[in-house]
Amino acid sequence: MYVADSRGTPAPAVTTEPAVAPGISPGRRAALAPTVIALGTVSLITDVSSEMVTAVLPLYLVAGLGLSPLGFGLLDGIYNGVSALVRLAGGHLGDRFRRHKLLAGLGYGLSALCKPLLLLAHTLPAIGAVLALDRTGKGLRTAPRDALISLASTPENRGRAFGAHRAMDTAGALIGPVLAFVILRGAADGYDAVFTVSSCVAALGVLVLVLFVPRHTGAGPTAAPGSVPDVDAAVARPSLRASVHLLRRPALRRISVCALLLGLCTVSDAFVFLLLQRTTGIADRWFALLPLGTAAAFFLLALPLGRLADRIGRRRVFLGGHLALLLAYGLLLTGSAAPALPYAVLLLHGAFYAATDGVLMAAAAGTVPEEHRGAGLALVQTGQALARFLCSIAFGAAWTAWGARPALITAAVLLAASTAVCARLRPDEADDENTDHESADDGSPAAATAAH
Amino acid sequence: MTLQRRILILLTAVLVLAGVGVVAVVRASSRADEKNQEQAGGPRITPGHVSLTPGDGGRRIVFRNMAWGPHRDELTTVPAGQPAGERTASGVSCLRFHAAAGTGICLRSVKGGVQDSYRAVVLDAHLKEVSSHPLAGIPTRARVSPGGHLVAWTVFVGGDSYAGTNFSTRTSLLDTRTGKYDASLEDFTVRKDGRTYQAADVNFWGVTFAADERSFYATLATGGKTYLVHGDLVERTLTTVRENVECPSLSPDGTRIVFKKRVPGAPADAPWRLYALDLASGTETPLAEARSVDDQAVWTDDHTVVYSLPGDFGADLYAVPADGSGAPVRLMPSALAPAFLG
Numbered sequence: 001m002y003v004a005d006s007r008g009t010p011a012p013a014v015t016t017e018p019a020v021a022p023g024i025s026p027g028r029r030a031a032l033a034p035t036v037i038a039l040g041t042v043s044l045i046t047d048v049s050s051e052m053v054t055a056v057l058p059l060y061l062v063a064g065l066g067l068s069p070l071g072f073g074l075l076d077g078i079y080n081g082v083s084a085l086v087r088l089a090g091g092h093l094g095d096r097f098r099r100h101k102l103l104a105g106l107g108y109g110l111s112a113l114c115k116p117l118l119l120l121a122h123t124l125p126a127i128g129a130v131l132a133l134d135r136t137g138k139g140l141r142t143a144p145r146d147a148l149i150s151l152a153s154t155p156e157n158r159g160r161a162f163g164a165h166r167a168m169d170t171a172g173a174l175i176g177p178v179l180a181f182v183i184l185r186g187a188a189d190g191y192d193a194v195f196t197v198s199s200c201v202a203a204l205g206v207l208v209l210v211l212f213v214p215r216h217t218g219a220g221p222t223a224a225p226g227s228v229p230d231v232d233a234a235v236a237r238p239s240l241r242a243s244v245h246l247l248r249r250p251a252l253r254r255i256s257v258c259a260l261l262l263g264l265c266t267v268s269d270a271f272v273f274l275l276l277q278r279t280t281g282i283a284d285r286w287f288a289l290l291p292l293g294t295a296a297a298f299f300l301l302a303l304p305l306g307r308l309a310d311r312i313g314r315r316r317v318f319l320g321g322h323l324a325l326l327l328a329y330g331l332l333l334t335g336s337a338a339p340a341l342p343y344a345v346l347l348l349h350g351a352f353y354a355a356t357d358g359v360l361m362a363a364a365a366g367t368v369p370e371e372h373r374g375a376g377l378a379l380v381q382t383g384q385a386l387a388r389f390l391c392s393i394a395f396g397a398a399w400t401a402w403g404a405r406p407a408l409i410t411a412a413v414l415l416a417a418s419t420a421v422c423a424r425l426r427p428d429e430a431d432d433e434n435t436d437h438e439s440a441d442d443g444s445p446a447a448a449t450a451a452h
Numbered sequence: 453m454t455l456q457r458r459i460l461i462l463l464t465a466v467l468v469l470a471g472v473g474v475v476a477v478v479r480a481s482s483r484a485d486e487k488n489q490e491q492a493g494g495p496r497i498t499p500g501h502v503s504l505t506p507g508d509g510g511r512r513i514v515f516r517n518m519a520w521g522p523h524r525d526e527l528t529t530v531p532a533g534q535p536a537g538e539r540t541a542s543g544v545s546c547l548r549f550h551a552a553a554g555t556g557i558c559l560r561s562v563k564g565g566v567q568d569s570y571r572a573v574v575l576d577a578h579l580k581e582v583s584s585h586p587l588a589g590i591p592t593r594a595r596v597s598p599g600g601h602l603v604a605w606t607v608f609v610g611g612d613s614y615a616g617t618n619f620s621t622r623t624s625l626l627d628t629r630t631g632k633y634d635a636s637l638e639d640f641t642v643r644k645d646g647r648t649y650q651a652a653d654v655n656f657w658g659v660t661f662a663a664d665e666r667s668f669y670a671t672l673a674t675g676g677k678t679y680l681v682h683g684d685l686v687e688r689t690l691t692t693v694r695e696n697v698e699c700p701s702l703s704p705d706g707t708r709i710v711f712k713k714r715v716p717g718a719p720a721d722a723p724w725r726l727y728a729l730d731l732a733s734g735t736e737t738p739l740a741e742a743r744s745v746d747d748q749a750v751w752t753d754d755h756t757v758v759y760s761l762p763g764d765f766g767a768d769l770y771a772v773p774a775d776g777s778g779a780p781v782r783l784m785p786s787a788l789a790p791a792f793l794g
Contacts (some may be wrong), residue, residue: 058619062590062608063547123721181567183477189487190480197476200469207465211458271652287588287609400651 035152036161038212039145040168045205046108047169049115050134051176052198056184060191065122082132083139084382084389091143091378092243100144100151100374101215107141108209110134112202118195143378148213150365150373158365159314162358163306170299174292243375251367252376256383258422259360262322263387265415267395267408269294272328272349275404279335280342290346297350298357305354306362314363315426321355322419324348329412333405360384490521491765494786495539497521502529502542504551504793505577511794514556516549517541518766519786527558527579532752532792535769535784544579548591550750551575551791553600555628559591559607572605574628585633588622593748594789597661597668598704601629602685604659604668623656623670625685637670640683643691644672651675656690658699658748659683662706669693669700669709680711680729694734698724699748701757703774707731710739710749710757710774718744726759728774737776752792760788 090107094100114134121127146162153161180194187193247253267275273290276282282290309317328348331341361377368376391411398407490497497517504514510531517528523541527549530537546558547570556575561568570587572594589609596603606623625634634640637656642649655673662668666686672679680697681690700711708731712724722744728737739757749757757774760767765786772780 058608059590062592125720177567183480184568185563187477187480188484190477190484193476193480197473200473204465204469207462211453211462274652283586396652400649400653403650404652 032157032161032164033152034212035214036149036165038208039149039152040165042108042205042209042213043145043165043169044172044175045201045208046111047172048176048179049198049202049205050111051173052180052194052201053115053118055177055180056191056194059184060194061124061127064189064191083135084385086136086139087143087382087385088375088378090140091147091374091376092238092240094144094147094374095238095243095372096240097237098371099215100147101209101213103144103374104141104148104213105206105209107137107139107144108202108206110137110140112137112199112206115195115199115202118198119192143374143381146361146365146377146381147374150361150377151370152214155366156310158362159306159309159317159359160303161306162362163303163309163354166306166354166358167299167302170295170302173295174299177292238372238375243372243379246368246372246376246379249367252364252379254425255360255364255367256380258318258425259364259380259384260387261418261422262415263384264391264394265411265418266325266388266391267329267411268388268392269349271392271395271399272332272345275332275408276342276345278404279332280337282342290342293343293346294350294353297347298353299350301351301354302358305351306358309355309359309362314359314366315423317355318359318363319419319423321352321359322415322422324355325352326412326415326419328352329408329415333408333412487520487524488522491519494519494521494765495536495784497523497528497539497541499523499543500540502527502540502544502579503577504554504556504575504579506553507794508577509794511792513784513790513792514549514551515769515784515790516546516788517786518763518788520765527556528787530784532794542579544575546789548594548605549789549791550594550596551793552596552598555596555600555603556791557594557596557603557605559587559594559605570607572603572624572626574603574626582628583626583631585624585626592621593623593658593699595659595661595748596791597665598663599665601665602627602661602668604661604670606657606659621655621657621673623659625659627685637683637690640688640690642672642681643689644674644679645692649674649692656681660700660702660709660748662702663704669702671698671700678714680709694729697729701749701751703751703754705754708774710751712745712747712749726757726772728776739772739774739776740778741770741772741780743780750790750792758783758790758792 090103094103111134114130114137117130117133118127121130149161149165150158179197183194183197184190247256269291273287276290277287305317305321325348328345331345331348334341360380364377364380365373395407395411398410402410497519502514503509511533512529513532513535514527514529517523517526517539523539525545525547527542527544527546528539529542530539544558546560548559550557554577556579558573558575559570560573561570570589570591572585572587572591574582574584576582587605587607589607591605591607593606594604603626604623606621609620609622622635623637625637626632638654642654651674653674657671657673659668659670666684668683668685670681670683670690672681672690672692677695678698679692680694680700682693683690696713697709697711698713700709702709709729711727711729713727714723715725718725724744724746726739726741726745726749728739729735730737741759743761745759745761747759747761749759751757751774752771755774756771758769758771760769763785767788768785769783769787769790770780771783772778
């Protein structure tokens with residue numbers, strides 16, 4: 001694995017680490033950066049841990065504690081809002097102190113701490129508080145982690161790096177529930193055993209992060225080879241203002257507008273699964289498996305579509321992903337009872353995630369200078385998350401007012417229009433290759449200060 | 453730090469954490485064995501014949517036995533006059549149960565490959581399986597109509613990772629006379645405030661049947677509120693009657709409903725109190741139970757209701773007068789989902 005101690009000094013021994021320094025273009029077949037593999041492993045392990053809990057939580061509340069789990073949905077929405085704000089903070093603080101790894105570690109650590117706390121929480125509000133803390137950890141770590149991935153890969157390999165990371169992440173989500181139910185089979189009512197094993201797995205994830213993810217301090221214009229990182233940090237600390245002013249960068253602004261616009265027409269997963277079940281009449285007992293279908297498609301397609309994005313352009317793949325979603329809406333609207341329809345919808349839904357989730361980050365990374373990477377990615381992610389949240393509320397209201405079908409038709413029309421607008425907006429990777437070293441080019445005072 | 457040292461640390465941690473995990477699983481599985489041992493001072497239980505036939509062996513209570521031992525989770529019976537007496541266990545296991553007029557509904561888990569699945573099983577008076585229906589989620593409520601012809605049940609449906617921590621309920625109805633099965637009450641027409649109502653967040657639970665073997669009451673939740681709805685099985689309609697009503701239970705004479713409602717000022721984890729609603733006058737009367745009850749009460753006669761509260765071995769049953777007078781008394785320990793027969 002990557003030797004963290006040699007960070008900043010491109011030692012000949014670490015040839016597999018694609019150089020982050022500008023101007024060095026490694027071969028197209030270069031292996032994935034060890035940092036990306038390490039972060040992917042951390043995400044995989046952490047997702048195993050958290051999905052173990054998610055999978056047994058309803059069962060635990062009803063069968064284990066005798067509580068009604070209704071009403072959780074409402075709390076869930078509030079937590080998501082908190083998570084979006086924490087994400088902005090995580091991205092900014094990671095940049096400010098040049099400590100993406102530390103911030104990500106704090107986030108992973110906070111979530112890991114929540115797993116043993118579940119052993120102590122026996123009431124709905126207490127469990128809700130633990131889950132809120134868990135989400136805070138998730139919010140805190142996401143932007144710094146994506147910043148680390150983008151900083152560890154070269155611009156031309158970024159789609160593949162994010163694709164590999166998302167595939168590993170989703171693999172964890174697929175393994176977690178299986179592990180949880182295997183434990184419950186071995187030990188009837190063994191929810192505490194599930195939570196204990198989940199704690200151990202989470203701790204392992206944090207340890208892998210601490211041991212094997214290098215503390216990237218940014219190898220941008222300010223980092224002289226071999227310099228002491230702490231001194232660097234003291235020199236260039238992006239202010240909050242600078243982070244906010246990131247939106248003055250036209251390329252980032254275009255990407256953010258596209259993410260927002262398309263996010264506003266992205267019907268939330270729960271609705272998609274509900275519509276799928278209603279239109280096709282899938283038996284109730286398969287309902288809980290529908291998300292696994294999407295996850296499986298996401299897992300299989302994330303890396304290939306990430307690579308494709310590197311080759312033919314991230315914008316094309318990103319928009320293609322939304323066309324896949326549009327097609328999925330279209331299939332739902334046909335109301336056909338064809339046996340292949342659920343598979344096709346789930347495949348398209350998973351393809352939508354594979355073509356957009358990591359690809360958006362890869363594209364956004366190209367529009368933000370390294371010293372603002374965390375805050376820049378956080379802005380795009382938060383914008384997208386809030387847009388999807390709004391869409392979810394609006395879709396629910398439309399369903400109530402007009403019924404499911406007209407609501408979906410509206411969403412499909414808006415999605416088609418937004419995709420067309422974004423195709424014209426060209427949130428292009430044309431400036432992708434050079435933005436990594438053009439920090440001061442756009443004349444924004446913030447960028448100029450940061451890059452001195 | 454050298455690579456070797458980091459790998460060494462990782463391997464050590466993997467061994468330690470794996471050890472902790474294995475110990476936790478082993479402890480949990482041995483504790484499961486412990487539940488098969490009878491607890492000291494628990495009720496006496498003997499295996500025997502349990503019948504749902506009305507009048508067979510006098511007035512009786514049939515319920516899910518929660519006491520530890522070989523008959524844990526089995527349908528068990530005691531004479532209604534001696535609830536603390538010796539229990540007769542049937543060998544038939546149910547998570548949720550209800551019975552009337554010789555028909556029983558048993559919601560049970562079925563061991564699966566990796567994950568347990570659940571089934572709703574209609575039982576005849578001799579606890580023989582009449583029909584069986586796969587369930588979408590975790591069983592929570594079950595009811596049989598007074599005449600034994602209609603059956604309803606509710607499950608919690610939880611999505612997986614991508615659906616987040618959202619839960620919803622699904623309520624199904626079965627007419628044992630015609631075999632007509634409604635997989636979800638959400639297919640019925642909802643009339644709210646005089647208008648047809650449709651929303652994505654509609655959830656139903658807790659059906660209670662009227663004596664006419666056609667109409668029923670249930671809970672509707674939408675927009676963060678709960679409503680009492682009156683259902684008609686022939687017209688396939690659900691009409692809202694009143695707000696802030698959950699888990700209704702219709703009295704045998706059909707004049708009152710005991711339900712749980714959220715009371716202001718109660719702690720968020722214990723928000724419910726039992727109330728009685730007079731259907732003719734619309735007046736609500738708080739029952740004498742001061743604790744939060746998360747159960748669908750059962751009427752023992754026209755004057756008393758029984759409900760469960762968490763106990764040392766899962767749940768205990770309590771009884772309280774339905775007119776707001778008196779005080780709650782513990783009917784029996786380690787019992788859940790009672791039905792009064794005869």
